[in-house]
Amino acid sequence: MIVLKLHSTVSFCQQYFSGCTCLLLLCLVFCTTNTTAGDKPFVDDIESSLSASLKALDVQQAPVVDNIVISGNNKTKTPIILREAPFTIGDTLALDNLSDVLQRTKNNIKNTSLFKDVSLNVKKSGKNAITVHIDVNERWYIYPIPIFQLADRNFNVWWRDYNHDFSRTVYGLKYIQNNLTGRGDRLKVVAARGYKEKYWLEYKRPYIDRQKRFGLELDAKFEQTKELAYDSEENELERHKSNDFLQQYYEGTAIVSYRNKMHQTHDLSVGYRQVSIKDTIKELNPSYFGNDKSAQKYFSIGYNYELDTRDRQSYPLQGVYFNAHAIKRGLFAFQNLNSFQLDTRYSHHFDLGNKFYFSHDLGTKLSLSKQKLYYRQPGLGYENFFVRGYEYYVMDGQFIALGKFELKHKLFSFKINNTDLININHFNNPPLKFFLKSYVDAGYVKDNFFYKNNPLNNHFLTGAGVGVDMVTYYDLSVRFEYSVNLLKEHGFFVHLQQKF
Numbered sequence: 001m002i003v004l005k006l007h008s009t010v011s012f013c014q015q016y017f018s019g020c021t022c023l024l025l026l027c028l029v030f031c032t033t034n035t036t037a038g039d040k041p042f043v044d045d046i047e048s049s050l051s052a053s054l055k056a057l058d059v060q061q062a063p064v065v066d067n068i069v070i071s072g073n074n075k076t077k078t079p080i081i082l083r084e085a086p087f088t089i090g091d092t093l094a095l096d097n098l099s100d101v102l103q104r105t106k107n108n109i110k111n112t113s114l115f116k117d118v119s120l121n122v123k124k125s126g127k128n129a130i131t132v133h134i135d136v137n138e139r140w141y142i143y144p145i146p147i148f149q150l151a152d153r154n155f156n157v158w159w160r161d162y163n164h165d166f167s168r169t170v171y172g173l174k175y176i177q178n179n180l181t182g183r184g185d186r187l188k189v190v191a192a193r194g195y196k197e198k199y200w201l202e203y204k205r206p207y208i209d210r211q212k213r214f215g216l217e218l219d220a221k222f223e224q225t226k227e228l229a230y231d232s233e234e235n236e237l238e239r240h241k242s243n244d245f246l247q248q249y250y251e252g253t254a255i256v257s258y259r260n261k262m263h264q265t266h267d268l269s270v271g272y273r274q275v276s277i278k279d280t281i282k283e284l285n286p287s288y289f290g291n292d293k294s295a296q297k298y299f300s301i302g303y304n305y306e307l308d309t310r311d312r313q314s315y316p317l318q319g320v321y322f323n324a325h326a327i328k329r330g331l332f333a334f335q336n337l338n339s340f341q342l343d344t345r346y347s348h349h350f351d352l353g354n355k356f357y358f359s360h361d362l363g364t365k366l367s368l369s370k371q372k373l374y375y376r377q378p379g380l381g382y383e384n385f386f387v388r389g390y391e392y393y394v395m396d397g398q399f400i401a402l403g404k405f406e407l408k409h410k411l412f413s414f415k416i417n418n419t420d421l422i423n424i425n426h427f428n429n430p431p432l433k434f435f436l437k438s439y440v441d442a443g444y445v446k447d448n449f450f451y452k453n454n455p456l457n458n459h460f461l462t463g464a465g466v467g468v469d470m471v472t473y474y475d476l477s478v479r480f481e482y483s484v485n486l487l488k489e490h491g492f493f494v495h496l497q498q499k500f
Contacts, residue, residue, distance in 0.1 A: 062092045066129035072136040076114055077182045081134065083212045084108035086262055093130075098122075102132070107311045108262070114179055115139060116473055139474065140427065143176040147192045156391045156493050161236075170194040183207065197245075198223040206257070215257035224248040228277070230285045231374060235381075235393040235456045240284060249275040267304035269327075273297075275375070287449075289336075290373035298337040302327035310349060314475035314497070316359070318351045329376070339369035341378060355410040357435075365400040372449045380443050380461075384497075387443040389463025389485030391493055395456050397447030408437035408469070435469040439481075462486055 065087055070078050085105045087093060093101055102120050109118045117137040125131040147170060172192030180187050183205065190200035204217040224245040229237040240246065253271035260266070276295040277288060286292045303326050310319035323345045330337035347361040363385065365378040374396070380386055381394035385402060413433040422428065440462070447457040465483035477497050484490040 063130040066125045067131040141178040147172040196225040217255040219253040269302040290371040298335045299331045361404040387441040389483035395445040397445035399446040402443040406439040408435045433471040
C-alpha cells in the first residue's frame with residue numbers, strides 16, 4: 001500500500017530533499033554574490049551588431065525615434081510587427097534605458113511565434129534622432145503534420161504501464177496554417193483515428209480592429225474514444241476498454257480577447273459542450289457525471305487574465321507570468337451541471353548572472369462544485385500540472401496547490417550547420433542550448449470525495465531531482481530528468497514541450 005511506503009520512507013526523503021534544498025540555496029547565494037550591482041543580464045546578450053550600433057550613436061540627450069524600418073517580412077503585415085514595439089515614431093527614448101527597450105522589443109516580436117530570428121540595430125538619422133531597423137526571418141507557416149500521439153497521459157506512463165504498446169496510439173493528420181493572412185492568424189484542422197477519434201476546426205485572429213486590441217477565436221471539436229478512465233484507485237487511473245466508443249463529446253467555443261497593454265490580455269469565452277457515456281461507464285462509476293447520469297449538456301462562460309513579461313514564452317529565463325482563469329459551467333437551471341472553477345498560476349524567472357538562472361512556479365486549482373462527479377474534476381498528474389517524481393500518479397480533488405523551484409546553469413549553445421542537407425532558409429542552422437538543473441517540487445490536493453481509495457490525496461507531496469534541458473527553435477524543448485519522491489521511488493523521465 002502507498003500509505004505504508006509514505007511512513008517508512010519519510011526519513012530517507014527528508015535527508016534527500018534537505019540536501020537538494022541546501023544545494024539550491026548555496027548556488028543561489030553563490031550566483032547572487034557573483035553578480036555585480038550594475039549588471040543587467042539578458043537571456044540572449046544584445047547581439048554584436050546592435051551593441052556596435054548603440055556605441056556608435058553620438059547623441060547627447062534622449063533620442064527621438066525618427067523612423068522604424070522593417071525588413072524580411074515577406075508575408076507578415078508590418079503593423080503586426082509594430083504592435084510589439086513599446087515605442088512608435090516620434091517617441092523619445094531614455095539613453096540609459098535604450099538597450100533594455102530594444103531587447104524587450106526583440107523578445108516581444110519573437111514571442112509572436114511568427115519568426116525564426118529577429119535582429120535590431122540603431123542608426124543616427126539627425127542631431128538627436130535615430131532610426132530603428134528591425135530585420136526578421138519568417139518561420140515556415142504551413143504544417144501538414146502526420147499525427148502520431150499516445151493515448152496515455154504522458155510518455156512515461158505509456159512506456160512503463162502499457163509496455164510501449166503501439167496499438168495505444170492516435171494517428172491522422174493535423175493541418176496548421178500559421179499567419180494565414182499575414183496578420184498573425186492561425187487555422188488548425190485535425191482529423192485523427194485509432195485509439196481515439198477526433199476532429200477539430202479552430203481559427204484564431206489576434207486582432208480584428210484597427211487599433212489592434214481586440215481578437216477573436218472560434219473552435220469546434222468532436223471526439224470519441226474506445227477506452228476511458230472512469231475512476232482512480234491507489235492514485236492510478238482505472239480504465240475500461242471496449243470495441244465500441246465509450247464516450248463522445250461535441251464542443252463549440254467563441255473567445256473574444258482584449259489586449260489593452262503590451263503585456264496584458266483579457267479573454268471572455270462562451271461555449272457549449274455535450275458529452276455522453278455508455279451505460280457500462282455509468283455502472284462502473286455512478287458518480288462519473290454525478291447522480292447516476294449518462295450525459296451532460298451545458299453552456300459555460302469564462303474569463304481569463306494574463307500578464308506576461310517573460311523573455312521567451314516557450315522557455316523563459318527572465319520575467320514574470322501571471323494567469324487567472326475562472327469558468328462557470330452550467331448557466332441555466334435546466335442544465336444538469338452547476339460548477340465553478342478558478343485556476344491561477346504565478347511564475348517568476350531570475351537571471352542571476354554567470355549563466356545561472358532561478359525560477360519558481362506556483363499554481364492553484366479550486367472547484368466550488370458541491371456535486372460528487374468524477375468528470376471535469378481538477379487534479380494533479382494531468383498534462384503539465386504535476387509534481388516531478390509522481391508522473392505515474394493522479395490525485396483528484398477540489399483544491400490543488402503546486403510549487404516548482406528550479407535552479408539551472410547554461411552549459412553551452414551552438415548552431416548546427418545543416419545547409420548541405422536542408423537548403424531551406426526556414427529550417428537552416430538550428431540552434432541548440434543545453435541547461436543543467438536541480439529542482440524541488442511540492443504539491444497538495446484537498447479532497448472530500450475520492451480520498452478513501454487514493455492515499456496520496458490530502459497528503460503533502462514532494463519530489464526533487466536533477467536534469468538536462470535541450471532547447472531549440474520553433475518553441476521546442478526536451479527535458480531529461482531524474483527524480484525521487486516521498487515513496488522512495490526514483491526514475492528517469494522524458495518530457496517534450498512544443499507550442500502547436
